[in-house]
Structure formats: C-alpha cells, structure tokens
Amino acid sequence: MLEQELNQYWKTVVDTIQEGVMIVTQDGIIVSANRAFLQLTGYDLHELVGQPCSRLNCTACHLERTRETHHWCRLFRDGAIKKQRCVLKRRDGSQVNIFKNSCVLRDSEGKVIGAVETMTDITEILEHEHKIEAFKRELIGRETFHGMVGNSAAMQRVYNLITNAADSDAPLIIYGESGTGKELVAQAVHELSPRRDKPYIKVNCAALNESLLESELFGHVKGAFTTAIQDRKGRFEAARGGSIFLDEIGDLPLTTQVKLLRVLEEMIIERVGDNQPIPIDVRIITATNKNLREMVEEGIFREDFFYRINVIPINIPPVRERGGDITLLAESFFTKLQLKTGKSIRGISPEAMDLLVRYNWPGNVRELRSTFEYAFVTCRGDMIVPDDLPPIILYNEGQVEPKRQVASVKDKKEQQRRQLLTALEKSDWNRSRAAELLGVSRVTIWNRMKKFGIMDNR
Numbered sequence: 001m002l003e004q005e006l007n008q009y010w011k012t013v014v015d016t017i018q019e020g021v022m023i024v025t026q027d028g029i030i031v032s033a034n035r036a037f038l039q040l041t042g043y044d045l046h047e048l049v050g051q052p053c054s055r056l057n058c059t060a061c062h063l064e065r066t067r068e069t070h071h072w073c074r075l076f077r078d079g080a081i082k083k084q085r086c087v088l089k090r091r092d093g094s095q096v097n098i099f100k101n102s103c104v105l106r107d108s109e110g111k112v113i114g115a116v117e118t119m120t121d122i123t124e125i126l127e128h129e130h131k132i133e134a135f136k137r138e139l140i141g142r143e144t145f146h147g148m149v150g151n152s153a154a155m156q157r158v159y160n161l162i163t164n165a166a167d168s169d170a171p172l173i174i175y176g177e178s179g180t181g182k183e184l185v186a187q188a189v190h191e192l193s194p195r196r197d198k199p200y201i202k203v204n205c206a207a208l209n210e211s212l213l214e215s216e217l218f219g220h221v222k223g224a225f226t227t228a229i230q231d232r233k234g235r236f237e238a239a240r241g242g243s244i245f246l247d248e249i250g251d252l253p254l255t256t257q258v259k260l261l262r263v264l265e266e267m268i269i270e271r272v273g274d275n276q277p278i279p280i281d282v283r284i285i286t287a288t289n290k291n292l293r294e295m296v297e298e299g300i301f302r303e304d305f306f307y308r309i310n311v312i313p314i315n316i317p318p319v320r321e322r323g324g325d326i327t328l329l330a331e332s333f334f335t336k337l338q339l340k341t342g343k344s345i346r347g348i349s350p351e352a353m354d355l356l357v358r359y360n361w362p363g364n365v366r367e368l369r370s371t372f373e374y375a376f377v378t379c380r381g382d383m384i385v386p387d388d389l390p391p392i393i394l395y396n397e398g399q400v401e402p403k404r405q406v407a408s409v410k411d412k413k414e415q416q417r418r419q420l421l422t423a424l425e426k427s428d429w430n431r432s433r434a435a436e437l438l439g440v441s442r443v444t445i446w447n448r449m450k451k452f453g454i455m456d457n458r
C-alpha cells in the first residue's frame with residue numbers, strides 16, 4: 001500500500017473516532033484537528049489551523065501559564081499529560097467539560113516537533129455524577145432520624161422512645177456502650193422538645209475533678225477559691241429554659257451526686273461560695289456506659305440519686321445487635337467520605353462488606369466511622385476490598401466481648417474498697433456519715449469494712 005493511501009486511511013480513522021484529536025506545533029500552533037474535535041469546539045478547521053491553542057482557553061493550561069516560574073506549557077515540559085480534567089471555551093463562548101490526554105511528538109532523531117491531544121466530552125458523565133450524588137444525599141437524609149442512621153427494629157424502638165419522651169420534662173437517662181450514639185440521642189430529645197429554641201448544654205462529668213465540676217455546674221462567686229477572680233455563671237444557669245446533658249454520669253463523684261440530688265429535687269442551685277438560691281429551669285438528660293443499677297448494689301453509686309435520674313431510661317443497643325443497620329451505616333459513612341474526599345472509589349466489595357457484618361464492633365458506630373476513614377486512606381483501587389480494612393477486622397480478632405462486659409470482678413471489688421475508704425476518710429471515720437455519703441445503711445458499711453479487712457485506725 002502506498003504511503004499516501006495509508007495516510008488517507010488514517011485520516012478516515014481519525015475522523016471516525018468519537019474523541020476529539022488535535023495536533024499542535026512545539027509553539028502551540030494548531031496544525032490539524034479531527035471531525036469530533038471540531039464538533040466539540042464548534043469551530044471550522046480553517047478557523048483553527050494556524051491559530052495558537054490558547055484560543056481554546058483550556059482552564060488547566062491557563063492555570064499553568066499564570067504560574068510565572070513554570071514553562072509556558074506543562075505538556076512540553078513533562079512530555080505527557082494523562083487524564084486531565086478541564087474546561088474548554090467553545091466558539092460560541094459556552095463551556096465544555098473535557099477529559100484530555102496529551103503526548104509530545106518527536107521526529108526520527110527524537111527531537112520534539114509538536115504534540116497531540118485527545119479530548120473526551122464528559123458533560124453527560126458529570127450530569128450523571130451530580131444526579132447520583134444528589135440521590136445519595138437524599139438517601140442518607142431519608143434513612144436517618146436526627147442524624148442517626150439505622151432502621152432496625154431495635155433502633156425504631158429507640159426513635160419511638162425519643163419522640164415520646166421529648167414532650168415531657170422528666171429526667172431522661174441514656175444507657176449504651178461507648179460509641180453507640182448516646183450524644184446524638186440527647187441532642188434529638190432536645191431538638192424534638194418544646195425547649196428546642198433554648199440552649200442545649202453538654203457537660204462531661206468524667207473530664208473534670210470534683211471541685212472543678214461543682215463550679216462548672218453551679219458557678220461560683222468571686223473569692224470562693226483562690227482562682228475565682230470574678231463571679232461566674234455555671235452550666236445550669238447557662239442552660240436556662242433549655243436542656244443540660246450530663247454525659248458519663250456514672251463517673252460523678254459521690255459528694256457531687258448528693259449536691260445534684262438536692263438540685264433535682266428543689267430545682268434550685270447555689271453558686272460555689274454563696275448561699276443565695278437561684279431557681280433553675282432545665283431538662284436533665286444524663287448518659288452512661290456503666291451499669292448504674294449494679295453500681296448501686298455495689299455501693300459505689302447513690303441509690304436515691306439513681307432513682308431520681310432514672311425516670312425515663314433509653315437503652316441504645318450495641319451495633320452488633322442492630323441487624324441490617326451495619327450495612328446501612330457502612331454505606332452512609334462510605335458515601336459521606338466519598339463526597340468529602342472526592343476519591344473515585346466506586347463502592348464496598350461484597351467480601352469487605354461480609355467482614356464488616358461479621359465483626360462484633362466493640363467500639364460501635366464510632367469504630368465503624370474510623371474504619372471507613374482508615375479504608376479511604378488505604379484504598380488504592382476503585383473498590384474497598386478486605387485488604388483495605390484494619391487488621392482487627394480483616395483477621396476478625398475482634399470477636400471478644402466488649403471491654404465493659406469483661407471488666408473483672410476483681411476491678412469492681414477494688415473500686416468498691418476504694419470508695420469505702422474515701423467515704424470513711426471524708427467522714428472522719430464516722431460510719432453513719434460514711435453511710436449517708438454512699439447512700440447505704442450503717443450495717444452495710446460495717447459489713448463492707450469487715451469484708452475488706454478495713455480497721456478504724458485513727
């Protein structure tokens with residue numbers, strides 16, 4: 001076949017393909033373009049040939065040219081550009097989203113003489129992408145209850161309880177293992193309650209020591225203690241008309257429990273260092289991952305305080321008891337991260353999903369969320385596969401009881417012994433006062449002293 005004929009065939013081939021093809025000289029002057037390219041840009045061939053490629057106003061090239069330190073064209077500097085997403089300006093001024101690949105052309109001696117660029121119109125793909133993203137957002141919204149994903153029977157019961165309890169002002173307590181969403185439940189109760197336009201104040205009882213906690217909750221007056229340089233409102237006053245969420249209530253020191261009990265009964269507080277009564281108007285919501293009833297039996301939580309806060313209990317089931325919710329939660333975290341990171345990961349492989357469903361999630365929803373953060377960093381392909389999951393899930397080393405449930409009896413005894421000692425020391429070894437502090441009888445104190453071999457050694 002003659003070379004001339006072959007060239008003619010090539011022209012037909014190039015004109016037949018769907019992608020736009022353009023050839024430029026080393027200085028960026030357009031030499032040739034195929035039919036698809038002309039359709040894409042709306043130009044006639046004679047309007048382009050001999051013109052600089054900058055006429056197409058490609059956003060990626062423009063960005064490059066505005067960086068003064070760089071060569072006028074990244075393509076001629078690097079030799080090739082792969083899968084570049086950019087926008088071109090058509091002849092009529094409208095814009096078109098494209099995906100381009102470019103490569104320099106060399107003569108027989110290897111000298112660069114120009115470049116070829118292929119371009120794909122991705123308008124339709126982008127439209128589909130936007131539709132899918134909107135659809136996913138809608139799905140996330142539809143499957144949630146105040147930010148909580150899951151529609152298992154167990155969670156439906158929780159949602160019903162929240163809705164029913166929101167109207168009342170009675171103290172509400174949320175039980176659940178760590179990471180089950182206790183804080184989300186507390187927020188939902190507030191948002192659904194008539195107090196929704198008033199403050200929602202959260203206090204973590206485990207994060208503050210005894211004296212700080214009291215001044216945090218009730219406020220203090222200037223001079224109440226050395227660092228009290230001015231009067232300060234406490235959280236109860238800040239929550240006026242709204243709700244106060246006391247998280248980790250199981251960690252509240254016994255003395256603070258006594259004070260809080262009085263507050264709940266009288267709905268009156270006194271700032272630390274003052275005896276001026278201040279009436280309060282707040283809904284009390286508490287939460288814990290501990291078994292308060294057991295703690296009461298062991299004498300490490302006051303019984304009277306327990307009954308005061310345990311008016312409306314809501315138990316949030318651990319993730320492993322929520323059936324199909326694991327898949328829903330996994331898909332929701334996947335979609336959120338996909339939107340956030342913009343990574344082109346298409347989905348979760350069935351094998352990876354199977355591992356997620358079989359794992360027992362001791363860290364509950366919090367652990368599931370971190371698992372996806374891990375997977376998005378690790379994933380190099382277009383699907384999340386078992387190897388992208390943390391080793392504990394991949395090798396299913398997590399099939400152990402959650403820590404809370406295996407807290408050894410020995411630990412509990414030691415905790416009880418320490419509580420008793422503290423109460424005795426605080427009450428100057430007066431058993432009646434120690435009993436009052438712990439909310440138990442004098443006989444119980446005496447029995448426990450015997451059990452732990454504690455002597456009155458004043």
Ligand SMILES: Nc1ncnc2c1ncn2[C@@H]1O[C@H](COP(=O)(O)OP(=O)(O)OP(=O)(O)O)[C@@H](O)[C@H]1O
Nearest residue numbers: 147148149177178179180181182183184289365366
């Ligand atoms: N059902 C759910 N749907 C979506 N996200 C959830 C759900 N439950 C919890 N989360 C998310 O999991 C994380 C942990 O939730 P949260 O802090 O409410 O748990 P917690 O029970 O209060 O934990 P802890 O006892 O450790 O304080 C948060 O990022 C929360 O947004």
